[in-house]
Amino acid sequence: MNRTERLLDLITYLLNAREPVSWRKIKNHFPDDYARGVEESNQRKFERDKAELIALGIPIDYQGGSEGLKEGYLIRKEKLFLPEVKFSPGEFSLLMLAAGAVMGDETFPYRHQLESALDKITSLQNKIDPPPDEIAITYSTPKPAASQSSLINKIQDSLDRRKTVTLRYHAFSTGQTTERDVNPYGLIFRRGKWTLVGWDHLRQDLRTFVVRRIENVEVNLRRPGTPDYQIPDDFSLRLYQNQQPWELRIHEPVVVRIRVSSHRLNELLPQLKNAAAIKNDVFELNVTNRSGLVSWILSQKTDVQVLEPPDMRRQICDVLGSLT
Amino acid sequence: MNVTGRINRILFILSYVSQNQGIQVEDLARRVGMRPRQLLKELEFISLIGKPPFKPDDYIDIYVENQQVRIEFDQSLNRPIRFTRPEAVALLMSLELLDAEVDPDGVGSLKEKIGRAISSSVDQASQLENRIVLERDTHLIGDRFSLIRNAIENRFKLELEYFSLMRNETTKRKVRPYFLMKKLGYWYLTGYCELRNDLRTFKFERILSATRLPETFPEPEDFELGRFKADFDLSTGERRIEIFFDKKLAPWIKEQWGTSVRDAEDEGVVLTVYSETLEFPSRLVLRSAPHARPLSPPEFVEKVKRDAEEIISLQDREV
Secondary structure (H helix, E strand, O other): OOOOHHHHHHHHHHHHHOEEHHHHHHHHHOOOOOOOOOHHHHHHHHHHHHHHHHHHOOOOOEOOOOOOOOOOOEOOOHOOOOOOOOOOOOOOOHHHHHHHHOOOOOOOOHHHHHHHHHHHHHHOOOOOOEEEEEEEEEEOOOOOHHHHHHHHHHHHHHHHHOEEEEEEEOOOOOOOOEEEEEEEEEEEEEEEEEHHHHHHHHOOOOEEEEHOOOOOOOEOOOOEEEEEEOOOOOOOOHHOOOOHHOOOOOOOOOOEEEEHHHHHHHHHHHHHHOOOEOOOOEEEEOOHHHHHHHHHHHOOOEEEEEEEOOHHHHHHHHHHHHHH | OOOOHHHHHHHHHHHHHHHHHOOOHHHHHHHHHHOOOHHHHHHHOOOOOOOOOHHHOOOOOOEEOEEEEEEEEEEHOOOOOOOHHHHHHOOOOHHHHHHHHOOOHHHHHHHHHHHHHHHHOOOOOOHHHEEEEEEEOOOOOOHHHHHHHHHHOOOEEEEEEEEEOOOOEEEEEEEEEEEEEEOEEEEEEEEEEEOOOEEEEEEHEEEEEEEEEEEOOOOOOOOOOHHHHOOOOOOOEEEEEEEEEEOOOHHHHHHHHHHHEEEHHHHOEEEEEEEEEHHHHHHHHHHHHOEEEEEOOHHHHHHHHHHHHHHHHHHHHHO
């Protein structure tokens, strides 16, 4: 039986069951699929199917037997679909703009789900309002590498199921390509680039990986239905969002005071979100990567002046020595 | 189409047909994005779902009569067409990326509607939406966005005070606003600039002020939106500029600039860019110092030197 057929049969079977269905009964019902050869590989196959259905939004739960309850698998019908949502024509047009921009980028995870959500919306809409044509949005760089979308999909899958991945990663800072086990904690999309944040088994610490520099991803195949790790409650992906070059943790913090030209304030303020504003145009930064800050200041030319400390000013002048 | 997509489509067909009994094959095909012949094959497949020992009405009986599709089956699979949780999360993520300024009321109410639906169900994927963060820069585009959008729709000219990074100067100009575009996290306005007598693109965050003028302008005849969108990425300048980067920066430069980069001595690379002004390439060299140096043309080498001296004199100054 092919996979699509088996999954659909599994859905109808569990939906029609009046009580939780045991693994033994499932095997009896699908003898060719789950009761052939080695028991362990049958279980793995079922776990993979179950994971696929959960990803599809079909919640298969396992109910443990206690207090007279029957043990087994079940689909809780009330959890199968969300409450109905209705959209006005204006909202629909806006959704098309938002979703259309995402669909234009092949690297986005959840693209398939977005596509099926849009199918549902369009099929129910009597009048289709196109997105506003004086606005265009694109998120990606013109040509993301073809392999990117499959890497992202694998990472998304491992995130959903909390499975460890083995990455082959090319680090620019060292020039080395290494293989390492990582527990993915989250993905960040920024300026058309994806970054993976995760726990690096080798370094025993949190690390970020630019997805474009990942050469290969293998998701742990063992025990597909059981998570390999937990994401700590105090982990916040948002801390990694908007991280500025001088905020990378390279050395102990140094406090640097800068002045920004008034005509650049509006543009540069978002990058100074973590800085303390001393005056309207004077800011104090907590710097843990000096060379990152030097590079940023130089690209602003004379629009950012270092006030403190003096050795930071000297460093800037030294760096420029080669150009004068 | 992958397995997930196909199952999703099949579940959709089941619900849709049972609520629209007798729908024309062609109509259904259009709604699910298939050719009629493909759809008929899919319906045949659906009729095989379910396996013994089911009671007869556990089978899904889907059939076509006079080009009309009908279905009879156990009602457990039939429910109003609604989003699954991953679908709602996907929608929410796409809205997350859309700046609220595009339509302050609309974006807010959409997010609330979908968010409410999601929070009413709790399942194992409940934390899904916190695992992927899509950056939306908090650039201050608020009032300006609706002012400019309104001017585009009603063809009012604008007076912009604009800091041009390319020329490193601030100017005031009259602009006929045509089009808004967001690219890699930044908003741009494209329009006809009456100062330069040509099409120009303005980065939102460098617009220091924008005022709507009472004058209107006619619909642009020479502006082809489609072609403009496609050409947006092409660099515009005529002047060929070459920059050397040493081996420390080479991997980043290669990653970002791709085919414009060629290998050079000592594992370094040479980047070739075409630019209208020398301003942007100069900033690129300055930012990369001491791992970059300008190669050609001579006036570019001179410009970088002058810029570097200016920065040194600013940072050297007593504060």
